[in-house]
Every structure is written in structure tokens, then in C-alpha cells.
Amino acid sequence: AQSVTQLDSQVPVFEEAPVELRCNYSSSVSVYLFWYVQYPNQGLQLLLKYLSGSTLVKGINGFEAEFNKSQTSFHLRKPSVHISDTAEYFCAVHNTGGFKTIFGAGTRLFVKA
Amino acid sequence: ETGVTQTPRHLVMGMTNKKSLKCEQHLGHNAMYWYKQSAKKPLELMFVYSLEERVENNSVPSRFSPECPNSSHLFLHLHTLQPEDSALYLCASSPQNREGETQYFGPGTRLLVL
Numbered sequence: 001a002q003s004v005t006q007l008d009s010q011v012p013v014f015e016e017a018p019v020e021l022r023c024n025y026s027s028s029v030s031v032y033l034f035w036y037v038q039y040p041n042q043g044l045q046l047l048l049k050y051l052s053g054s055t056l057v058k059g060i061n062g063f064e065a066e067f068n069k070s071q072t073s074f075h076l077r078k079p080s081v082h083i084s085d086t087a088e089y090f091c092a093v094h095n096t097g098g099f100k101t102i103f104g105a106g107t108r109l110f111v112k113a
Numbered sequence: 114e115t116g117v118t119q120t121p122r123h124l125v126m127g128m129t130n131k132k133s134l135k136c137e138q139h140l141g142h143n144a145m146y147w148y149k150q151s152a153k154k155p156l157e158l159m160f161v162y163s164l165e166e167r168v169e170n171n172s173v174p175s176r177f178s179p180e181c182p183n184s185s186h187l188f189l190h191l192h193t194l195q196p197e198d199s200a201l202y203l204c205a206s207s208p209q210n211r212e213g214e215t216q217y218f219g220p221g222t223r224l225l226v227l
Contacts, residue, residue, distance in 0.1 A: 043203055044205075044216075100161070100169065105154055105155045
């Protein structure tokens with residue numbers, strides 16, 4: 001069965017510092033990978049996704065993620081964060097041939113001035 | 114309106130009440146989903162509808178009853194809920210129920226069961 005582990009439940013960081021939010025998954029087949037962001041009092045919205053091709057995926061708001069098949073990871077990075085990046089970030093995986101997306105428990109990013 | 118809307122945004126109900134959550138999508142999508150979001154837990158997929166037919170019922174208690182009268186509307190009927198059902202209920206839609214597709218989420222209904 002597929003699963004997603006987000007290794008940090010909370011990540012505090014100062015404004016303009018770099019950040020990495022970690023995500024590992026397990027699956028016996030090929031996968032599609034997603035990062036969603038949830039701002040306060042809003043639903044989730046897609047940041048980026050990996051379907052195939054280049055393992056480095058660029059998304060909105062300056063975020064990027066790298067798919068590492070050997071380490072079964074899909075970590076999210078941003079070189080310089082803003083206060084407005086404060087939100088909860090969800091990693092998700094969808095098995096090829098499956099019809100269900102599995103979400104991680106989320107990482108709360110808190111950007112401090 | 115655009116995107117995915119949900120009403121009400123907040124709901125407080127007693128354990129003997131009956132209420133319904135409504136979701137509407139204005140994106141022309143054919144698949145709709147209900148998720149339960151509890152603090153510090155992964156999103157739990159509850160129901161999936163594709164072209165108005167239920168394709169997934171993720172072992173959800175019968176006190177939750179979904180209804181999809183057309184591809185734009187999705188309801189979640191609630192009756193005799195328990196306090197542990199308090200959570201944020203999110204609706205989402207996607208063009209089809211296919212792997213690799215982006216899901217578009219509504220803002221959620223925050224439910225409190227007393």
C-alpha cells in the first residue's frame with residue numbers, strides 16, 4: 001500500500017532564509033507526486049507536481065521540488081521565504097493505475113520577521 | 114462565482130441533529146471528492162464521484178451519506194454524528210478521476226459536534 005510521510009510537523013524559519021520541507025513516500029509501483037499549500041481559512045491549492053520527465057519541478061511562488069526515486073523522496077524547497085509563505089504544506093502521492101491520492105499529515109511553515 | 118464553493122463555512126450541531134453540507138464547482142469537472150481534515154492527521158478521503166456515480170467509499174460510517182445529483186453539485190448529509198466527527202470537511206473536484214490530475218479544493222466547512 002502507498003503511504004506518505006512528512007518528516008516535520010512544524011518548520012519555523014526567518015524571512016529571506018532558505019527552507020526545505022521533507023517528504024518521503026512508499027509505493028510498489030510508479031507514482032505521481034504533488035505538493036499542495038493551504039493558507040489559513042482556505043482550501044488546498046496545487047504548488048507543483050511531478051508526472052514524468054525532469055526530476056526537478058518548478059512551481060508557483062518560487063517553490064521547487066526534486067523527485068529522487070532511489071530515496072523515494074520529493075522534498076520541497078524555496079531559496080528565500082516571505083512572511084506570506086506561512087501556511088500548511090501537504091505532500092501527496094498517486095499510484096499509476098490507481099484512482100486515489102494519498103496525502104501526508106502536513107508541515108506547518110511559520111515564517112518569522 | 115468561480116472555483117469550488119462550500120456552504121456553510123461553519124456548522125455547530127448536536128449529536129441528534131440532521132444537517133447537510135453543500136459543495137458546488139464551477140469548473141466543468143466530472144469528478145468530485147469529500148475529504149475529512151483533522152488536526153495533525155493526513156487528509157482522509159471519504160467519497161469519490163465520477164460522472165455522478167460513486168466510485169469510492171472509503172469505509173466511512175453510515176452516519177455520513179453523500180449525494181451527487183449532477184456533476185456540479187455534491188452534498189454530504191449528516192445524522193447522529195459523534196464528537197470525534199468534528200473536523201474540517203473539504204470538497205474537491207478534478208477534470209476526471211484519473212491519476213496525475215490536479216484536484217481543486219473548496220475552503221471547507223468547519224464542523225463542531227457537541
